[in-house]
Amino acid sequence: MNKAIGILEVSIAKALSELYSISNAPIPIQKTRNEFEGDYTLTTFAYTKETKKKPEDLGNEIGNYLVKNNSNISAFNVVKGFLNISFNDAYWCNYLSAVVSEKYTGFKKQNSSGRTVLLEYSSPNTNKPLHLGHIRNNLLGWSVAEILKANGHKVIKTNIVNDRGIHICKSMLAWQKWGNGETPSSSGIKGDHLVGKYYVEFDKAFKKEINELVEKGLNKEEAEKKAPLIIEAQEMLQKWEKGDTEVKELWKTMNSWVYAGFDVTYKTLGVEFDNIYYESETYIKGKDIVTDGLAKGVFVKKEDGSVRIDLTADGLDEKVVLRADGTSVYITQDLGTAVLRFNDFPDLSQAIYTVGNEQEYHFKVLFLILDKLGYKWAKECYHLSYGMVELPEGKMKSREGTVVDADDLLEEMFATSKQTTAELGKVEGFSDAELEELYRTIGLGALKYFMLKVDPKKKMLFNPKESIDFNGHTGPFIQYTHARIKSILRKANEQNIPVIVSKDLNQINSLERDLIKFIYEFEHTVEESGATYSPALIANFVYELTKTFSRYYHDHSILKEENETVKQFRLALIEQCAHIISNGMHLLGIKVPEKM
RNA sequence: GGUCCCGUAGCUCAGCUGGAUAGAGCACAAGUUUUCUAAACUUGCGGUCCUUGGUUCGAUUCCAAGCGGGAUCACCA
Numbered sequence: 001m002n003k004a005i006g007i008l009e010v011s012i013a014k015a016l017s018e019l020y021s022i023s024n025a026p027i028p029i030q031k032t033r034n035e036f037e038g039d040y041t042l043t044t045f046a047y048t049k050e051t052k053k054k055p056e057d058l059g060n061e062i063g064n065y066l067v068k069n070n071s072n073i074s075a076f077n078v079v080k081g082f083l084n085i086s087f088n089d090a091y092w093c094n095y096l097s098a099v100v101s102e103k104y105t106g107f108k109k110q111n112s113s114g115r116t117v118l119l120e121y122s123s124p125n126t127n128k129p130l131h132l133g134h135i136r137n138n139l140l141g142w143s144v145a146e147i148l149k150a151n152g153h154k155v156i157k158t159n160i161v162n163d164r165g166i167h168i169c170k171s172m173l174a175w176q177k178w179g180n181g182e183t184p185s186s187s188g189i190k191g192d193h194l195v196g197k198y199y200v201e202f203d204k205a206f207k208k209e210i211n212e213l214v215e216k217g218l219n220k221e222e223a224e225k226k227a228p229l230i231i232e233a234q235e236m237l238q239k240w241e242k243g244d245t246e247v248k249e250l251w252k253t254m255n256s257w258v259y260a261g262f263d264v265t266y267k268t269l270g271v272e273f274d275n276i277y278y279e280s281e282t283y284i285k286g287k288d289i290v291t292d293g294l295a296k297g298v299f300v301k302k303e304d305g306s307v308r309i310d311l312t313a314d315g316l317d318e319k320v321v322l323r324a325d326g327t328s329v330y331i332t333q334d335l336g337t338a339v340l341r342f343n344d345f346p347d348l349s350q351a352i353y354t355v356g357n358e359q360e361y362h363f364k365v366l367f368l369i370l371d372k373l374g375y376k377w378a379k380e381c382y383h384l385s386y387g388m389v390e391l392p393e394g395k396m397k398s399r400e401g402t403v404v405d406a407d408d409l410l411e412e413m414f415a416t417s418k419q420t421t422a423e424l425g426k427v428e429g430f431s432d433a434e435l436e437e438l439y440r441t442i443g444l445g446a447l448k449y450f451m452l453k454v455d456p457k458k459k460m461l462f463n464p465k466e467s468i469d470f471n472g473h474t475g476p477f478i479q480y481t482h483a484r485i486k487s488i489l490r491k492a493n494e495q496n497i498p499v500i501v502s503k504d505l506n507q508i509n510s511l512e513r514d515l516i517k518f519i520y521e522f523e524h525t526v527e528e529s530g531a532t533y534s535p536a537l538i539a540n541f542v543y544e545l546t547k548t549f550s551r552y553y554h555d556h557s558i559l560k561e562e563n564e565t566v567k568q569f570r571l572a573l574i575e576q577c578a579h580i581i582s583n584g585m586h587l588l589g590i591k592v593p594e595k596m
Numbered sequence: 597g598g599u600c601c602c603g604u605a606g607c608u609c610a611g612c613u614g615g616a617u618a619g620a621g622c623a624c625a626a627g628u629u630u631u632c633u634a635a636a637c638u639u640g641c642g643g644u645c646c647u648u649g650g651u652u653c654g655a656u657u658c659c660a661a662g663c664g665g666g667a668u669c670a671c672c673a
Binding site for chain 2: 028030031033035036041043045046048049055079080081082125162165166167304305306308315316317319320322323324325327329330333356357358359360361362364385387388390394395420421424426442450453454455457458459460461463466469470471472473474476477479480481483484487488491492524528532536537540543544547550551553554555557558559560595596
């Protein structure tokens, strides 16, 4: 809740009541647009009917009332039906003065909301390395988790590793057939990439078989079911579910390669998990639930042996929850995982699934089935759905090799940041280790900001031919601005200049006023981004603040200001700006350097 | 075909529960540095907010239809 708006609402309500005997009318307040004088604007059109007055007259009358009756309000102006209201400088200075020593302005106290939220993100398959789509998922999940924490919730970051299923068997089978015992250490290939290589090889051979069958006269659908390779993979899956030692051993070995690879990528990306679930463990629970559901009559067993649920009455379709051969499908595992989680964390207020929007139907079905099974918490499950990352030629297809590999992209970002930094030549006095860290910070800053500034719900475009920018509306620009502020603060500290807002200060300029308002509004943006699960709101807010600061920096000197009171105030102001930038970027998982 | 999402400047994106002359960045053109870091700042160029209706004092925003693009409706995950 924005306090200034609250104050205004109360005063305006009184004005309406005293001047026109209007009560309970809506009070539409918005921020005053930049080109007009004022902080907040009331639109007065809505009151013309009841009062039979012109909007301009209403504006003037209400404005006069406010200035007379509210000591925080110093001025107003009226443009047509818009009453632009200004709070006085003292109001804004008092605000800054109140938060001057705070480091986490706008954040709620840790765990103060009493809510515990489990947030799942990443959710990789162990048959291929991570790509750009996973990067969006990881960054989004991490960021939303941090935003929810800043809103006072307790957050459990979790990962569900899809480590079993037919797709894993494909990689395993291909390796068995054509691998010649190749391992990450023998080949020097990162484990997840090595396994991914065999997944691609399976697919190539599989497609070849399909084509051969089609030439022999089968239609494509039949061919896809009858190709020897897929039948072999299915047999392997059955063996796996029966606990065949040889298959399990191979599975364990190959998965361990993948995990070692993922760990490297996660570490580079800077994401972590509080706990990790494996579907190889949760699918059994899923099968139990299907058995229970059968007994309860929620599910039905068909003649062919498959278990299904009819959701047509809910506008959905019939859904298989267990295959005819008794093996589990995707949703079986998800049922098991969900129940396990709420068993493991009985005080969960909410479970959030960070998964792409192509699975919206799946989650609709999943949550509905959980509800029908009688789990009260089913309505607390939320699908944090985000748009796909697309290339200029369309969707990325891992089987067609058109994916942007996560590791490659990260390396590219680091190389670019190194090159750019070298060209600008401002890193005198940095040690090699500091330089290395700076390159990573800036490269990651560019990538993360690029991905998080876009509304998560929308699909986003990535053009590999155009490298991610380091100028303009970008992470590095924000990082750079932070470094500039820190540089001034270091110098002020060396000169022992106090950082305080004096009561003697009687005037601030309009950019200073704007900056204080940014600090003031950060809290609201944190709440809003938490309520809408949108890091983009934070990203765009921080950019606007940074841009305003840059103009201020350009137009007004801080350390050369002659008036000591003003200088100290300015230091206090920019220190808070640095905090907001730093904290805002933290919510995006982006570090900000002290120097760059 | 059913359901859902999207359509804003040449490109990538903002635009909060309906409000003023629709904003940024990139690209393009021009300018700013003996002054706290030029990864910056300033100016210019650039728009049928997909189309047509409707609701409203007021619609990029809400509703309907149409056009265009995408996702999904698997015993894949």
